[in-house]
Amino acid sequence: MAVNKVKKVFGCSECGTEFPRWQGQCSGCKAWNSISELRVSSSPQVTRNDKLSGFSGMLESKIRKLSEIEIEELPRLDSSFDELNRVLGGGFVAGSAVLIGGNPGAGKSTLLLQVACNLSLNETILYVTGEESLQQVAMRADRLNLPKKKLNILSETSINKICDISNQLRPKLIIIDSIQVMYLDDLTSSPGSISQVRESASALTQYAKKNNVIIIMVGHVTKDGSIAGPKVLEHCIDASIMLDISDDSRFRILRSHKNRFGAINELGIFAMTEKGMKEVRNPSAIFLTNKNNNTEGSVISVLWEGTRSLLIELQALVDTSASSIPKRISVGLDQNRLNLMIAILHKHGNIQIYDQDVYVNVVGGVKVSETSIDLCLILALVSSLKNKSLPENLVVFGEVGLGGEIRPVSYGQERVREAFKHGFDIAMMPKANLQKNKPDGLKIIYVDKIEDALSKLIDIIS
Known part of the structure; x- marks a missing residue:
């Protein structure tokens, strides 16, 4: 032999x-x-299983004109969670491969088990567990009081066997928990290795395209928060979403990093309860619930996440440094952006904090990447430095350029309406975001330069 x-x-x-x-x-x-x-x-006899060959459901490739391709509306499957539907762009798309990652204990398996049990009432669903025993999954379903009578569950780690069983069952949706423990029989490397993770994800993606099946893969994360395994893992799937734990351990933030069927950076908020994951339909109210009145360095801003506006609280603490090298610590905000705003404040606002320790925090564990937070950050720094609190009904947003100019931001009117809906009747915003239909009772302070914003800030706090 x-x-x-x-x-x-x-x-x-x-x-x-x-x-x-x-x-x-x-x-x-x-x-x-x-x-x-x-x-x-290195054996030449090791070949890919024919059942896993091909891509996008086509075994024979041929050249076609783009105009000959028939465009059909993508059918979507309701996930039973509106927040998850929002992140996915409206629900699961038939024939798509979705990767969901998150830290241990974030609630990935809990959320997917809830989705599987709810959908199994009307659809054929297959839940494949490779890390937990069938008894453990059943105990979790009992604890969460989920409808489990019609859910098909399988304990298997071989991709080849999973595909064979799926061909007999013909499920609408398959959940793989997790991709790091799966393996292909054709490869000799151990499960969890780079080649096994890459080829297993590729094989499942091809199976989803060929058979028009929705496949959800659970992925582990590394210590820096990225999906464990080769980077090509995220390239071959259709959507990549992350489930993060906020500073308040009760809440989970679901965010899409890649989505071929919807907007990226879409945000969904869940609360972890004794009965599993519950949707938070008004996340702005959650992040502002514990806001203390008349707190120096605390300012409210409005973000635009995907297709929704979100109110967040930004806190800044400026204190005299006991070291020759002042500290610059930022949580939830890019530290390079913080350094830029400090330099702009010095150059164009004539306010020096180079000898001060600066700490900035976005309340609720939200990570801010858009530049509309700039003006809010500058006002928070000045408020903490001067020990003057801002009005609790004030909301601020606007991008600040290196020349001290305040630039407009997208969806300015929608941001103002969201803030006004939550009781904020004073808004400081870029002059270029002039509101045509201002809500009654709303006072808007338009600014176009840092000097203008600081002078009007003095009028507000005096």
Whole structure:
């Protein structure tokens, strides 16, 4: 009997590039300490399973004119959660592959078990567990009081066997928990290795396209918060969403990082309860519930996340530094953005805080990436430095340029309406975001320069 030869190669977990020997830095993506050893079979008899070949449901490829392609409306499956539907762009799309990641204990398995049990009442659903026993899953379903009578559950880690069973069952949706423990029989490397994770995800994606089945894969995350495994894992799937734990451990933030069928950076808020995940339909009220009145350095702003507006509280603390190198600490906000605003405040506002420790925090664990927070950040810094609190009914938003100009932001009218709905009747915003239909009872302070904003700030707090 011929023995398959096994050779050693080294692969990058970030980009998947392979090398004949180990090296500290990947020459492909320039990442450090991302290369690990792989064992692959060199036998020419090892081939891909024919059942997993092809892509997008087409086994025979041929050239066609783009105008010949028939455009059909994508049918969507309601996930039974409006917040999850929002993040997905309206629900699950038939034939799509979705990757959901998150830290241990975030609630990935709980959320998907709730989705599976709810959908199983009207659809054929297959829940595949590779990490937990069937008894553990059943105990969780009992604890959450979920309808489990019609849910099909399977304990298996072989992709080949899962596909064979699915061909007999013909489910509408398959949940794989998790992709890191799955393996292909054709590969000799162990489950969880770079090659196994990459090929297993690719095989499941191809199966979803060919059979018009929705496949949801659970992914582990590394210590820096990214999906464990090769970077190509996120390229082959259709949607990638992350479930994060907020500073208040009761709440979970679901955010889309990639979505071929909807908007990216869409946000969904859940609360973890004794009965599982519950939707938070008004997240702005949640983030503002514990706001203390008349607090120096606290300012309210309005973000635009995907297709919804979101009110958040930004806190700043400016204190005299006891060190020759002042601290600059930012939580939930890009620290480089903080340094830019400090320099602009010095240059164009004539306010010096170079000898002060600066701490900035976005309440509720929300991570802010858009620039509309700039003006709010500057006012929070000045409020803390001067020990003057701002009115509790004031909301601020606007982008600040390096020249001290205040630039307009998108969806200005929608932001103002959201703030006014929550009782904020004073708004400071860019002059270029002039409101045509201002709500009755709303006072708007238009500014176009940092100097103008600071002078009007003095009028407000005096």
